Amino acid sequence: MIVGAGAAGLAAGIFCARLRPDLRIxxxxxxxxxxxxxxxxxxxxxxxxxxxxxAEDFWGGSRNTIRRVLRAFTExxxxxxxxxxxxxxxxxxxxxxxxxxxxxxxVLNALLSEAGRLGVTIxxxxxxxxxxxxxxxxxxxxxxxxxxxxxxxxxxxxxxGGRSLPKSGSDGLGFxxxxxxGHSLVEQTPGLVPLELDDTFHGxxxxxxxxxxxxxxxxxxxxxxxxxxxxxxxxxxxxxxVLDASRHWHRAKLLNxxxxxxxxxxxxxxxxxxxxxxxxxxxxxxxxxxxxALAALIPNRLAEMLCREVEIxxxxxxxxxxxxxRRRLVHVLIERxxxxxxxxxxxxxxxxxxxxxxxxxxxSTMASRKCPGLFLVGEILDVDGRIGGFNFQWAWSxxxxxxxxxxxxxx
Ligand SMILES: Cc1cc2nc3c(=O)[nH]c(=O)nc-3n(C[C@H](O)[C@H](O)[C@H](O)COP(=O)(O)OP(=O)(O)OC[C@H]3O[C@@H](n4cnc5c(N)ncnc54)[C@H](O)[C@@H]3O)c2cc1C
Numbered sequence: 001m002i003v004g005a006g007a008a009g010l011a012a013g014i015f016c017a018r019l020r021p022d023l024r025i026x027x028x029x030x031x032x033x034x035x036x037x038x039x040x041x042x043x044x045x046x047x048x049x050x051x052x053x054x055a056e057d058f059w060g061g062s063r064n065t066i067r068r069v070l071r072a073f074t075e076x077x078x079x080x081x082x083x084x085x086x087x088x089x090x091x092x093x094x095x096x097x098x099x100x101x102x103x104x105x106x107v108l109n110a111l112l113s114e115a116g117r118l119g120v121t122i123x124x125x126x127x128x129x130x131x132x133x134x135x136x137x138x139x140x141x142x143x144x145x146x147x148x149x150x151x152x153x154x155x156x157x158x159x160x161g162g163r164s165l166p167k168s169g170s171d172g173l174g175f176x177x178x179x180x181x182g183h184s185l186v187e188q189t190p191g192l193v194p195l196e197l198d199d200t201f202h203g204x205x206x207x208x209x210x211x212x213x214x215x216x217x218x219x220x221x222x223x224x225x226x227x228x229x230x231x232x233x234x235x236x237x238x239x240x241x242v243l244d245a246s247r248h249w250h251r252a253k254l255l256n257x258x259x260x261x262x263x264x265x266x267x268x269x270x271x272x273x274x275x276x277x278x279x280x281x282x283x284x285x286x287x288x289x290x291x292x293a294l295a296a297l298i299p300n301r302l303a304e305m306l307c308r309e310v311e312i313x314x315x316x317x318x319x320x321x322x323x324x325x326r327r328r329l330v331h332v333l334i335e336r337x338x339x340x341x342x343x344x345x346x347x348x349x350x351x352x353x354x355x356x357x358x359x360x361x362x363x364s365t366m367a368s369r370k371c372p373g374l375f376l377v378g379e380i381l382d383v384d385g386r387i388g389g390f391n392f393q394w395a396w397s398x399x400x401x402x403x404x405x406x407x408x409x410x411x
Contacts, residue, residue, distance in 0.1 A: 001139060001153040003128045004174065005029035006037055007395035008378025009159030010111045010122075015403030017118035023410060025120045027159075028141060030127030031169035035108040040165070041350075041392070042096075046104035048087075049078045049396070050389040051095035057390045059247060060186070060382040061358030066394075068363045073400035075393055085110040096389050127169075131156060131177050133371055155373045155409060157402055162352025162379040163188055174380050175355065182370035183356050186382040189250035190349030192391075194238035195261075198339035201305060205232035208299050213267035214241050215335075216248040218257040224248045227267050237338065244386045246343055247353045264334045265298050265306075274330045278321075286319030290329075293318045298333070306332050351391050355382040365405025366398055373409065375402045 002009045002016075005027045013027050038046060050057075053075045055067035079089055079097065087110045089097040099106045115122060129148070130140040139151045160174025175185055212230040217223040224245070231239035245261070252259035266274050281293045290312050294303035307314075310328040312321070321329075343349070356376055360369050368374035377398040385391040 001025075001137070001151065001155065002027040002157040002159055003029075003131075003139070003177070004159035004161060004170075004378075004380075005031075005034045005122055005124070006159060006161050006168075006170065006378065007111075007392055008161070008399050009157070010035075010115055011396050011399035012157050012159055012375075012377050012402045013120040013122075014111065014114050014118060015400050016406050017115070017120050019403050019407045020410065021118070023406070025118075027115075027120060027122045028126040028128055028139070029122070029124050029169065030142075030173075032125050032144075034112065034122060034124050036168035037161070037165055037170065038108045038111075039104045040168075041104055042098060042389075044104055045098050045102045046107045047096045047098055047389040047392070048082060048089055048107060049075045049097050049393040051075065051091055051097060053390055053393045057388075058383050058385045058394065059191075060353060060355070060384055065358040065363045066383055069366075069401050070393070070397050072364075072404075073397040077400075078393060078396050081396070082107070082110070085114045094388055127173075128160075128177065129173070131181060133181055133373070137373065155375070155406060157375040157377060157406070158380055159377045159399075160380050162355060163346045164190065164192075164349040164352050164379075166346055170379070178356050178376065178380065181368070181374055183360050183368065183376075186354040186357055187254060188352050188354035189247065189254050190343055190346050190351075191247035191250070191353040191384040192243040192350035192387055193246045193250075193343045193345065193348055194233065195236050195242055195246055195249065195338070195343050196341045197236035198341045201309075202232050202236050203234055204305060205299075205301055206234045208232045208301060209239055210265070210299050210302070211267050212241055213264040214245045215260075215262050215264070216245055216252065217260045217262075218252045220255075220257055230263070235344070236340070240387050243350065246349075247351075247384060249340060250343060251353060261338045261340055262335045263338060265302065265336065266333055269334055271330055271334060274334045275326065278318075278326055278330060282318045282321060282326075287317050289314070290316050290318055290321055294329075306336075350387070351384045352379055353382075353384045355380050357382050362405070364401070365408060366402040367405050367409070375405055377402045 055063040127142045132138040161170035163172040209231045213227045228241035378395045
């Protein structure tokens with residue numbers, strides 16, 4: 001019995017049915033419509049995986065464990081699997097792989113039809129509210145209009161996801177189920193989530209996207225640096241670099257650590273090289289207004305805002321820029337601090353950081369080390385990937401390992 005028919009649950013059902021056609025496999029899901037999260041993923045196009053997936057693309061539990069699971073079912077095997085079920089993929093920027101149809105629906109339909117072909121039963125509208133284990137599992141289910149019912153089974157796969165996008169059905173109840181079966185939990189925070197700023201700065205820049213290097217610093221760990229596009233919004237900042245950085249900000253806050261979050265608007269430049277670039281502009285464009293000259297390096301409106309911030313008058317030319325102002329400008333260009341008020345939370349988060357600790361599962365089978373007959377897959381575990389198809393790859397890989405674990409369990 002699999003609880004949760006998201007990416008991990010559907011894949012676990014399919015892989016398990018392929019390995020052990022003799023087993024009766026049922027997937028229960030609380031949502032009335034299966035696959036809501038797959039459908040909205042990748043902007044409705046579903047970034048299925050990436051051309052290169054390594055353990056370092058993930059955070060959370062032990063990288064060795066993550067590596068073992070990824071190696072057991074690689075990104076190449078994912079591409080082959082989807083090809084087999086009729087979904088060919090193509091590569092886009094940053095190695096992201098999308099279906100050729102550019103529609104997440106193709107991915108969901110292929111998974112559902114493969115599950116159907118293999119005789120996997122999927123039961124939507126079946127929300128599991130309690131699981132008791134004593135030799136066998138007793139699963140208590142809430143079914144709208146019908147009331148509650150109890151099913152008995154020898155093996156349970158928890159594929160209930162995390163807390164991100166709760167309206168899709170992944171509301172965190174799965175964590176309670178895991179806990180009631182003997183697991184501990186690494187506290188959860190949103191990941192891959194836009195951040196809200198305290199400044200007023202962002203409002204005027206809303207809609208502008210450009211490259212940045214973000215640095216998240218705490219007193220306790222090495223700084224984390226993330227480069228990529230950032231998008232200014234009416235509430236703060238978003239875009240791939242910010243989404244990747246958000247989990248680090250959340251984890252630091254969770255641990256009550258002082259955290260500074262800065263943006264380098266000239267990625268790859270340090271103080272010396274950034275100042276050299278400004279001196280070049282002074283030499284070659286001495287009659288150009290500072291804000292216009294800066295627009296060669298960063299978006300126009302951002303250039304205006306930064307000039308205002310360091311009190312460079314609108315009519316000042318590069319030739320008139322004194323050393324003190326130039327240095328203040330370099331400072332805000334390469335180390336502009338963001339005062340973060342919070343994040344947009346689980347309703348906007350693509351993933352959940354934290355969950356069931358990896359050292360409580362056997363990475364060769366995804367079997368629980370706490371409860372015999374229990375398996376855990378996908379986002380419920382303490383693993384979160386960066387943006388780019390990595391979280392789905394974790395779902396596919398962990399599902400494949402689970403299937404072999406279940407086959408072994410019943411042998
Ligand atoms: C907006 C958005 C875009 C994303 N885009 C991408 C992308 O392009 N590429 C990528 O790699 N990742 C992406 N992700 C992340 C990816 O969707 C998740 O990592 C992945 O779906 C996790 O799969 P899962 O099966 O573990 O959990 P989920 O997909 O969350 O599935 C869990 C399922 O369990 C069910 N469930 C939960 N509790 C119960 C219960 N008590 N009883 C019964 N059923 C229950 C839920 O209804 C749900 O169907 C995106 C996420 C979001 C929110």
